[in-house]
Amino acid sequence: MNDIDLTAADALLGTDTARFRHDYLEVRGLRVEFDGFVAVRDVDLTVTQGDLRFLIGPNGAGKTTLIDAVTGLVRATGSAAFGGTELLGRTTHRIARAGVGRTFQTASVFEELTVLQNLDIAAGARRRPLSLLRRRADPPAAVDQALETIGLTALRDTPAGVLAHGQKQWLEIGMLLVQDAHLLLLDEPVAGMTQAEREETGQLLRRIGSQRVVVVVEHDMEFLRSFADSVTVMHQGQVLAEGTVNEVQNDPAVVEVYLGADAASSDATTTGSAEPVATEGDHS
Amino acid sequence: MTVLSALARPGRTRTLAAYGLAAALLLLAPTVLSPFRLDLLAKFLCLAMVAVGIGLAWGRGGLLTLGQGVYFGLGGYLMAMHLKLADAGPGGVPDFMLLYGTGQVPGWWEPLRSPIAAILLILLVPAALAAALGWAVFTRRVRGAYFAILSQALAAAFTILLIGQQQTTGGTNGLNGFRAFFGYDLADPANRLMLYFIAAAVLLGMVAVAHQLATSRFGELLVAVRDQEDRGRFLGYDPALVKVVAYVVAAVMAAIGGALFVPIVGIISPADVGVVPSIGFLIGVAIGGRATLLGPVLGSIAVSWAQTSISEQFPSGWIYFQGALFILVVAFLPGGLASVAGVARRRRTAERSRA
Numbered sequence: 001m002n003d004i005d006l007t008a009a010d011a012l013l014g015t016d017t018a019r020f021r022h023d024y025l026e027v028r029g030l031r032v033e034f035d036g037f038v039a040v041r042d043v044d045l046t047v048t049q050g051d052l053r054f055l056i057g058p059n060g061a062g063k064t065t066l067i068d069a070v071t072g073l074v075r076a077t078g079s080a081a082f083g084g085t086e087l088l089g090r091t092t093h094r095i096a097r098a099g100v101g102r103t104f105q106t107a108s109v110f111e112e113l114t115v116l117q118n119l120d121i122a123a124g125a126r127r128r129p130l131s132l133l134r135r136r137a138d139p140p141a142a143v144d145q146a147l148e149t150i151g152l153t154a155l156r157d158t159p160a161g162v163l164a165h166g167q168k169q170w171l172e173i174g175m176l177l178v179q180d181a182h183l184l185l186l187d188e189p190v191a192g193m194t195q196a197e198r199e200e201t202g203q204l205l206r207r208i209g210s211q212r213v214v215v216v217v218e219h220d221m222e223f224l225r226s227f228a229d230s231v232t233v234m235h236q237g238q239v240l241a242e243g244t245v246n247e248v249q250n251d252p253a254v255v256e257v258y259l260g261a262d263a264a265s266s267d268a269t270t271t272g273s274a275e276p277v278a279t280e281g282d283h284s
Numbered sequence: 285m286t287v288l289s290a291l292a293r294p295g296r297t298r299t300l301a302a303y304g305l306a307a308a309l310l311l312l313a314p315t316v317l318s319p320f321r322l323d324l325l326a327k328f329l330c331l332a333m334v335a336v337g338i339g340l341a342w343g344r345g346g347l348l349t350l351g352q353g354v355y356f357g358l359g360g361y362l363m364a365m366h367l368k369l370a371d372a373g374p375g376g377v378p379d380f381m382l383l384y385g386t387g388q389v390p391g392w393w394e395p396l397r398s399p400i401a402a403i404l405l406i407l408l409v410p411a412a413l414a415a416a417l418g419w420a421v422f423t424r425r426v427r428g429a430y431f432a433i434l435s436q437a438l439a440a441a442f443t444i445l446l447i448g449q450q451q452t453t454g455g456t457n458g459l460n461g462f463r464a465f466f467g468y469d470l471a472d473p474a475n476r477l478m479l480y481f482i483a484a485a486v487l488l489g490m491v492a493v494a495h496q497l498a499t500s501r502f503g504e505l506l507v508a509v510r511d512q513e514d515r516g517r518f519l520g521y522d523p524a525l526v527k528v529v530a531y532v533v534a535a536v537m538a539a540i541g542g543a544l545f546v547p548i549v550g551i552i553s554p555a556d557v558g559v560v561p562s563i564g565f566l567i568g569v570a571i572g573g574r575a576t577l578l579g580p581v582l583g584s585i586a587v588s589w590a591q592t593s594i595s596e597q598f599p600s601g602w603i604y605f606q607g608a609l610f611i612l613v614v615a616f617l618p619g620g621l622a623s624v625a626g627v628a629r630r631r632r633t634a635e636r637s638r639a
Contacts, residue, residue: 096517096520112507118508120501121521125521133501136501179520
């Protein structure tokens with residue numbers, strides 16, 4: 001399997017930073033309700049560029065729902081702004097055009113299209129309609145850089161459906177990069193990856209995080225400890241704690257949620273305290 | 285898999301060769317076919333135009349268009365109305381209106397006296413209806429079977445409307461007995477040959493358009509939206525818009541097919557545009573191979589031809605044959621006959637790798 005190329009990532013990320021350089025995600029009083037059930041309530045969240053933010057919490061804590069709300073997939077009240085643009089109330093594709101990109105828990109790429117076609121489509125949402133009627137001549141430079149970044153140059157003409165699981169997830173990240181998303185919401189980007197792939201993905205996310213606003217939903221505590229700049233813990237639809245990895249791990253409320261009240265007294269200070277959660281799959 | 289390999293590597297030489305062969309066959313057909321058979325072939329070509337549009341909307345875009353008879357019928361009826369008015373002469377009244385109606389030409393018929401207006405309306409009315417309907421349906425994220433049912437219901441409603449308006453649409457009899465086509469006498473064999481060539485040229489043009497659309501970035505986007513609509517949305521595309529474009533193109537192709545069907549066949553009636561013919565259009569496409577370029581055309585022509593020759597032998601046997609054929613293709617060859625070569629090739633490779 002080919003590797004992530006961080007130099008190419010730098011070339012790609014460095015191409016256009018003027019537009020959103022000082023932008024940040026600002027969520028205020030966000031509330032999502034499904035038929036009377038409140039899935040997310042009173043969530044405040046601020047994430048800036050250069051702060052690789054991890055979002056964790058037990059199953060059903062509302063992490064994915066929060067991302068769904070920000071990307072327009074579910075209706076929400078309150079406020080969620082990126083770069084001074086209010087996102088709530090817009091349609092999903094308009095939110096995407098405002099610079100917000102996301103991935104899903106299950107890698108969702110266009111399986112019948114090649115790797116190159118996937119990236120080309122991701123790069124093209126701002127194309128003029130008439131230019132769509134022509135055959136693609138040479139792919140944009142950003143697409144080539146993205147191929148290098150995610151190590152799929154040799155597989156560019158392979159249908160995305162036959163890629164290995166980890167490669168699909170990298171392709172998704174590559175699509176976000178060429179899409180020119182400046183707020184990246186990644187839902188379990190390393191689920192199902194090997195240890196080596198996790199390491200490489202983490203390095204890439206670090207690099208992206210220095211140039212973009214990145215929020216990662218993740219269950220893997222080891223991955224989180226290695227790469228998170230800061231952590232937001234959600235529980236029952238609310239923000240339970242926020243801070244650095246150490247601060248959050250030592251927060252009594254967090255320990256109680258993750259391990260129950262009994263464990264909190266005996267096991268609170270060991271760094272491995274949240275480990276059991278890593279084995280769970282969140283499909284909320 | 286044949287779809288994606290074809291999409292990834294268009295294989296230009298093979299496509300061009302197939303296209304050239306089809307053009308040559310169409311050019312030579314008048315020398316071997318009797319005038320009667322040539323008229324039949326011209327009719328099949330008109331029906332194949334509908335199939336080209338379905339191949340794009342259904343094969344590439346995943347839109348199960350079960351009501352293309354509506355657009356075929358709109359094109360056909362608009363053309364028929366123009367021909368009736370032209371036959372009646374300036375200010376004249378079409379014969380059937382004198383028989384069943386008030387003897388007055390209704391106001392909404394009047395614009396069709398002008399040949400240019402008639403051609404424009406044949407293109408614009410179906411396009412506008414498809415755009416309005418598609419926009420209403422696709423922005424509400426209606427898809428799959430629900431879209432199919434809706435489009436079929438539209439075809440049913442359209443025939444009921446036509447039958448109910450005996451005085452202005454000819455009712456169950458439809459419109460028939462045309463004498464001339466834009467000034468050319470329809471009884472003259474030379475003009476019938478011209479009509480055949482027009483149909484052949486228009487069909488080849490449509491295939492070229494469909495090929496261009498399928499291999500363009502729009503074609504890739506159409507496949508993308510078909511398979512992962514939400515992904516497309518999160519990349520900043522409006523899937524509804526992509527689908528509406530494909531649906532409108534399919535509708536206009538069906539309308540042109542209907543418009544040429546009228547002078548060639550000499551009649552258009554509710555029986556040509558309702559639910560059953562709408563399904564018939566789809567069957568040809570499914571049998572030929574909906575996701576390929578020439579599959580829908582060849583499938584449609586083959587089904588039309590089989591229908592005619594089987595009906596000549598066994599007057600009521602066709603409907604059973606059609607059903608059996610459809611079941612066989614859906615069950616054993618979901619990619620249509622066009623995928624036979626691919627299936628055989630894969631089987632051979634699989635055997636070789638096992639050996």
